[in-house]
Amino acid sequence: MRPAVSTPLPGPKAKELLERGQAVLSPSYVRPYPFVPVRGQGVFLEDVDGNVFLDFMAGIAVNTTGYAHPKVVEAVRAQAERFAHVCFSDFTHEPTLSLAERLVSKLGGGYRVFFGNSGTEGIEAAIKLVRHHTGRPYLLAFTGAFHGRSLGALSLTASKSAYRKGFAPLLPGVVHVPFPNPFRPPLGARPEDVGEAVLAHLEHLFRTVVPPEEVAAFFLEPIQGEGGYLVPPPGFVPRLKALLERHGILLVADEVQSGAGRTGRFLALEHEGVEADVYVLAKGLASGYPLSALLFREELASWRPGAHGTTFGGQAVAAAAAHATLDLLEGGLTENAARVGAFLLQGLRELQTRFPFLGDVRGRGLMIGLDFGTPGEERPDLRDKAVGLAFQKGLLLLPAGPAAIRIAPPLILTKEEATMGLEILEAVFRQL
Numbered sequence: 001m002r003p004a005v006s007t008p009l010p011g012p013k014a015k016e017l018l019e020r021g022q023a024v025l026s027p028s029y030v031r032p033y034p035f036v037p038v039r040g041q042g043v044f045l046e047d048v049d050g051n052v053f054l055d056f057m058a059g060i061a062v063n064t065t066g067y068a069h070p071k072v073v074e075a076v077r078a079q080a081e082r083f084a085h086v087c088f089s090d091f092t093h094e095p096t097l098s099l100a101e102r103l104v105s106k107l108g109g110g111y112r113v114f115f116g117n118s119g120t121e122g123i124e125a126a127i128k129l130v131r132h133h134t135g136r137p138y139l140l141a142f143t144g145a146f147h148g149r150s151l152g153a154l155s156l157t158a159s160k161s162a163y164r165k166g167f168a169p170l171l172p173g174v175v176h177v178p179f180p181n182p183f184r185p186p187l188g189a190r191p192e193d194v195g196e197a198v199l200a201h202l203e204h205l206f207r208t209v210v211p212p213e214e215v216a217a218f219f220l221e222p223i224q225g226e227g228g229y230l231v232p233p234p235g236f237v238p239r240l241k242a243l244l245e246r247h248g249i250l251l252v253a254d255e256v257q258s259g260a261g262r263t264g265r266f267l268a269l270e271h272e273g274v275e276a277d278v279y280v281l282a283k284g285l286a287s288g289y290p291l292s293a294l295l296f297r298e299e300l301a302s303w304r305p306g307a308h309g310t311t312f313g314g315q316a317v318a319a320a321a322a323h324a325t326l327d328l329l330e331g332g333l334t335e336n337a338a339r340v341g342a343f344l345l346q347g348l349r350e351l352q353t354r355f356p357f358l359g360d361v362r363g364r365g366l367m368i369g370l371d372f373g374t375p376g377e378e379r380p381d382l383r384d385k386a387v388g389l390a391f392q393k394g395l396l397l398l399p400a401g402p403a404a405i406r407i408a409p410p411l412i413l414t415k416e417e418a419t420m421g422l423e424i425l426e427a428v429f430r431q432l
């Protein structure tokens with residue numbers, strides 16, 4: 001397959017559906033461009049007018065195994081014929097039980113699992129768990145972080161004030177720390193010193209604002225997602241972890257976007273050589289079926305029966321889809337993400353040498369950010385134009401952060417398909 005756009009966009013059928021949506025849908029939905037899908041195959045999506053698009057966004061970094069992977073379809077069909085839901089909060093059942101065992105064994109043992117339906121639910125459960133277990137009120141997170149939209153998770157989220165506007169007061173006791181962005185360093189730091197500067201700032205906060213012995217946990221995205229696909233500087237995360245340990249502060253790794261093979265490892269934190277006390281996985285875990293997993297160290301398993309629960313979390317069809325997804329990740333997709341991701345990153349860096357408005361190209365595996373502008377000047381105008389032009393040429397992208405594009409294709413992407421994407425991007429950049 002190849003991208004092929006044969007109607008003006010949006011086409012007539014897409015236009016009609018978008019108009020119907022305007023009359024009935026919540027105005028809180030965002031539509032970055034007028035794409036109306038009808039079916040997908042592999043890394044390609046077809047719209048209602050028959051146009052074919054190469055998908056570099058995977059439904060916001062979700063569709064690990066691409067569209068309609070036969071193994072996922074078969075697992076879903078087989079489980080749907082048995083039962084979809086009985087309520088895992090009340091009754092133990094397969095395939096959810098063996099999924100819990102499988103996830104724990106991927107961490108090397110010593111963890112417990114709680115299933116939810118979304119990343120936000122996983123984060124919300126993590127907030128409750130760390131507060132309940134430690135009895136400490138404060139929570140720390142980074143500016144630029146995205147941890148979800150429910151009021152607890154939103155209190156940690158600090159990627160755009162628009163997400164928070166009108167919803168205050170949020171959870172008290174949440175303190176944000178500047179993210180050590182090497183491209184646009186905070187705190188007046190130089191790029192090479194940014195990790196140091198952020199750790200010094202955190203120690204300063206501990207002396208002046210937040211008693212560290214009252215902090216339950218630090219929530220960390222191993223690669224900041226919504227904030228712009230930002231990779232922390234080398235060595236920063238281990239040093240942060242050591243500092244937190246000194247004060248008995250738990251580390252919660254929000255792997256909702258970065259986990260499930262996307263960065264070329266099962267968990268993005270593996271790149272840092274650090275283990276978290278709590279992990280939250282969602283998005284890519286079940287190839288598009290709603291599922292999140294909260295994994296927490298055995299020693300934190302102090303809450304009582306009924307302390308937390310959910311009707312749908314750990315639903316059997318989603319668990320079956322997760323098993324099929326893990327089979328495929330273990331069968332080569334994680335390595336593919338590393339291999340094709342490195343190829344794509346190299347191709348994008350080559351484009352960067354020819355198009356200087358690409359200020360930064362960064363990422364791991366198939367989690368790549370392209371930042372428009374310079375350290376001193378963000379260019380969201382160019383970024384938005386690039387996303388729109390790419391759509392017109394048959395490439396689906398999404399923005400992230402103030403001025404970046406996130407590249408997060410399904411992990412089945414081949415080098416040939418990556419090259420198709422690079423060719424479209426080159427044509428887009430020439431037009432900018």
Ligand SMILES: Cc1ncc(COP(=O)(O)O)c(C=O)c1O
Binds near residue numbers: 118258
């Ligand atoms: C890192 C991270 N955490 C949490 C969430 C929230 O997940 P969900 O939208 O499934 O509730 C997201 C969603 O984008 C995310 O990227």
